[in-house]
Amino acid sequence: MELEKAKIIELPKILDERGNLSFFEHPYQIPFPIERTYWIYDVPGGEVRGSHAFREQQEFIIALSGSFDVVLHNGIEETKYSLNRSYYGLYVPKVCWRKLENFSTNALALIVSDKKYDEKDYIRNFEEFKRLKNV
Numbered sequence: 001m002e003l004e005k006a007k008i009i010e011l012p013k014i015l016d017e018r019g020n021l022s023f024f025e026h027p028y029q030i031p032f033p034i035e036r037t038y039w040i041y042d043v044p045g046g047e048v049r050g051s052h053a054f055r056e057q058q059e060f061i062i063a064l065s066g067s068f069d070v071v072l073h074n075g076i077e078e079t080k081y082s083l084n085r086s087y088y089g090l091y092v093p094k095v096c097w098r099k100l101e102n103f104s105t106n107a108l109a110l111i112v113s114d115k116k117y118d119e120k121d122y123i124r125n126f127e128e129f130k131r132l133k134n135v
Contacts, residue, residue, distance in 0.1 A: 003074035032114035043103040050099040066107030073097040075135035
């Protein structure tokens, strides 16, 4: 199942007394070329972002600032990843239900994906998602 392909990827961390630097590149740290980049910020306390899956899109999610949890579901079980370091990112393969929750104050989530925005790629109903996964 796709959920087993999800993983935390440690990014290079270049230490410098003037400030540290981290980066990611395809194909060295992330397994897909980047077509779109977006970020989520100013999330009010208790709010949840996401709660959908993609038919084809893959993503890489980083907490650039603050912290939040990414909950992935394969239709049967779920796994929670806590992101709180800017040099770790979560690879999310296609056909994984995902939501972002538990945002700290001033959290900044950076998301890169291998597809341009396409509303037809979204699965926004969890029951439809489970039918697609045959569970």
